[in-house]
Amino acid sequence: MTGPAGAVLFDLDGTLVDTPGGMTQVLRAVLRETGREVADDRLRATVGRPLAASFAGLLGLPADHRDVGRAVGRARELFTETVIPTARDLVFPGVPELLARLREQGRPLAIVTSKVRTSAEELLGATGLADAFDTLSCHGMAARGKPHGDLALLAAAALDTPPGRCVVVGDAVDDMSMARAAGMTGYGVDYGVATEGELRTAGARDVVGSAGALPALLGCADRPSSGLTATGPPAVR
Template identity: 70%
Template structure:
């Protein structure tokens, strides 16, 4: 069985955390609130409505939260999407192309809702690299629960034990472990190397270019007993 690779998006494939922090800061300010940048950045990659509910100290289904989430998506489309090709981390297109050439099934597993994920990946020129997308709202529970990862594995017709999850956040690592998959971290996003290792990442790499040689090992990526970097 060829190993399937499941990728997070924000902070893993595309360098969006800083831009998303700016979007969140604007939306929170429009609602008469303030939040430190480290608190704003820590929410990047999590479901938008839940993040804004926490920042605004309101229930997730509160009309103001719904309005704020819509506003954040609007600002993201206006200010970030046009820059998407420049935000792709170095080495990502080459890594995805090499993985596909070697026959690895590829999926995205993200806390973005599907239209937002498609919008970003398409603008970044990455959408066609993936066989399936598992997005927030497509399962009852999102990250860090295993549901989205298992949905992607089923769509790829690959057993969870033959899947690797690559992500920049603690929730990505926890999701992978809960799903019985191998979690690999990249330190390009919201979590530090130490946080990823503590959460259970098998290894942590500086980014896709550094990660590439490990994922491209033959015949598969197992066993993943590399020293975390």
């Protein structure tokens, strides 16, 4: 693919919003309530995956075990109580301006996340970014989640854009694997959970170290913007 992509599919946690640190604290708190201590690097490595899969691995139990279900519910409660109130401050510098520039170009935008839809909507609403996106593809909305291509293809269909005219921007290996599986170009950001080397190995065409460097990759670096407006782009549908 040459030139700017038609549509941009963004991961949420660790890509647009600096939630991995808060999520790590939530995971630690839930595990402590079960009497377990797990190293922070292992906890952080699970951020961005579906909570059931994360807790199944951390607890050494099947994903459908009742204790995993309880942990997932408790984690969502704690996330709402401790992370959501500060979510607007967790948006990475340059993200609102980037989204506004893409909207000015008429670029279709989507969120593709391993969060369930209610949690994704909660976070986007708290950050003030919800109106930037045309559609959400969330865990449970397709037969398979990341690293498979299903969620990305769901977003492309909702945006009426061929996969080859879409790019994926994410901070995790699973994001790049998803992009490759869907026939899309993947761009990595290494300020989230994965390193530049890990992202490139997973198939990232390029990797940047800040949201401020994304406009150049996405073909909107030269368009001035004052940020998202009150009337703004179409709301999530």
